[in-house]
Amino acid sequence: MIAITDMTALELSRALEAREISSTEITRAYLDRIDVKNGEIGAYLTVTYDEALKSASLSDSRRARGEALSAMDGVPVGIKDNICTKGVATTCASLMLKDYVPPYSATVIEKLESSGAVILGKLNMDEFAMGSSTENSALGKTRNPVDTSRVPGGSSGGSAAAVAARMAPYALGSDTGGSVRQPASFCGVVGLKPTYGRVSRYGVVAFASSLDQIGPITRDVRDCAAALQLISGFDGRDSVCSREEPPDFSGCLGLGIEGMKIALPEQFLVEAVAPDVRSSVLHAAEICEKLGARVDVVSMPSLENALPTYFIISSAEASSNLARFDGIGYGSSAPGIDSVDELYRKTRSMYFGPEVKRRIMLGTFVLSSGYYDAYYKKAVRVRTLIMREFNSFFERYDIVMTPTTPDTAWRFGERKSPMAVYLGDVCTVPANIAGIPAISIPCGADAGGLPIGLQLFAKAYNECGLLRAACALEDEFGGSGE
């Protein structure tokens, strides 16, 4: 029989529905697995043993009474540590919030709990979600389960590593510029950034408010659809959350991609993209054609401006969002201070890491009087142009296809220059800038055996089309990317 931790979330759900297994057994299996693996992988910052077993036991009682809250009642999940969990530390992998325990839960946590999910613990990340390797975590190192000498990607590195290492059947991450898709790509799993507004942001510690979106990291596309179902939908606590009723995402799968029109932007088939990655994407394009889709190589010139636009807007918003960490109301506070200005200065100097400081300074600069027009205002205008270009492409195409990253997972410490790391986000940021959904699915491996991710974009609120195409490709690639 297949090991519990090797089953997908939907396989677990089916086994639970069939009473072949209990949530307590599943949860114990995962907690045991975490005990064995977390020392090496470092995916979890907090493991909520007692709470998880209690939730599992409650789930089992519900199922025994025939009162399961959902098909996923009793299936465990891991949570990125920037999503607030009432009574459980939510650190953002920062010294600033090392001991912070929120008094409320994020909307997605409430939604998971009301569907009976069992939360296993909180997952490592780049500090405040700023980074692409989880090396910016102030609280621990997460290794890529595929090759532990390499980074798992980031910022949701703990989430991707946990799913890849079978330490959670699925996990939630947050994606501001690729932070779900890029680590999913590096670890060989599936990562989805939903449409901006599909999932409530209430309770995710804000990095860049106009870009942040919570998304699932899963073993395969079917799990991804099921996980998205659990967390999406209107929320009266997030003004930008859509009132649109989410469709049945799982129901969109299995329809194939015959007749779909797919655009392949030449901007992401250039020299800067590693040859193995390029050939994997081109191979995927061939598969699409084989399956009856039409693939056109197109030019989307505005994509070249997405990266600078992203860094200006995200840093500007971050500089404002992170200003609240001032040593007064909550979080860490510099000791032995007697003036309030000194408290601000010392607290923020001591407890923010270098990357966070860099973004705050960049954001403060681009919003400063005298520079606002040249940077922030211009970036907002370019953003509109990028949105328009995507919209015009989505009049003609169902899907835009690119690599998820120009390269595969790198070795720890290999990328020292922030610019080199920033450039790695070039393929993922357009989805956040345009507010559209995007998914990364495994599409092969490079010469060194490292996973390569294929990214698909669809128009806003067309997760259905996106998941349908991803599922068809995944079936062709052969399952959960191994």
Add this chain to the structure above:
Amino acid sequence: MSRIYEAVIGLEVHIELKTGTKIFCACPTDFGAEPNTQCCPVCAGLPGTLPMLNEKVVEYAVKAGLATNCEIARYARFDRKNYFYPDLPKAYQISQYDMPLCERGHILIATGDGEKRIGITRIHIEEDAAKLVHDDRYGTLIDLNRAGIPLIEVVSEPDMRSAAEAVAYLKKLRSIVLYAGISDAKMNEGSMRCDVNISVRVAGEDKLGTRIEIKNLNSFVSVQRAVEYEFRRQVAALEAGESLIQETRRFEPSTGRTFSMRVKEDADDYRYFPEPDIPPIILDNAAIKRISASIPPLPDERRRTYMEKFGLSAYHSEQLVLERSVSDFFDAAAALTEHRQILASFILSEVLRYMGEGDAIAVSPAQIAAIADMLGSSRINGSGAKKLLGALWGTEGDPAELISALDLEQLSDRAALAELAKRTIAQHPNMVRDYKIGKQSALKALMGRAMSISGGKANPEILRELIVLELEGQ
């Protein structure tokens, strides 16, 4: 002083909106609750929380704009004003920067030279900050009850030229928001707060002088005194050949002087940018029309009605409309009596004095209308009316019954009053002597004595006539 100077004054007034719940969460906004009992994760700016705009705030702000003749934006948005201060939990205030909800309005004030129009530059919505409480034992403490209370900031044009005009503007603005029913506007509780911008220049010049801002004035008297002091200070500086620096000052009520808080060079760069967490406000004509229809008649409209329909003086009309509660009371009583001028005068002189500041009127419109009728038909005189008011205050007594019970009926019987006149004159030969040599005060003195002998009940007009007759006949 060799030259004549004038003050150029503009006001920035913050007004708390009484929407019942806060601007971005469902916490209550009651004044005076125990510290930190009306707050939630959103008010505290906890990581991950988001603002949800209270639609009533937009409605009230639109009412404020319509009531002050502003143009209402069809598209407005919120911006973040970024600065660090312990009373600001998120380290930014959600406000409106370059796309405010209301612009280009005006209100009318009464001045010595008649009506004057004061321009309103803009009205925008923002959230209030928390309150810092200084405690001897624990140092500075934060009360989050006030954090997130909805405010409008009303910015005037620099159209005022004196402390009196500034106060008249502030009073008129207060009266308008009270009528519109959008705020308690109590300066002593901080639900209405005022910053004054003032510069001086030689009268007749076009160029504006150096602008000084006086922050956080919390009473009409403070505004009056601060402006008067600042005008003198600035004129004295200019006369002494000093140049003024653009700065922010604070007014100290105990000394009546202003003190420098910070100069302009220290001013923060607030790094405003559009608030990404709140979609823009979009209003259509139908929404604005609906809000407009819900505004009750405003003071200027009522004032015109009083003058044109009831024949009241401009002064009485203006006084009556200052407080909506007074005007409402007058309207209710005026519907019950034909003697509206007597009613207005009695309310303004006697009822308001009885009431004191901040209290409610503890008599009914029907009771006061009955008193006005009795005054109008000479059944009682002014002194009897005062006594009657005292007896009725806080009771449901019937004025008609009370005048008999208290024996307040006016004495108008000519024979009895002639007897009274004779007797008084006989008793005070010295006053008669004074009267004969032309001292007008003597008549008043005699009237006073006679009224006093009658126990205040004599009809003063008949009595005066009879005393004069008696004196002239001697």
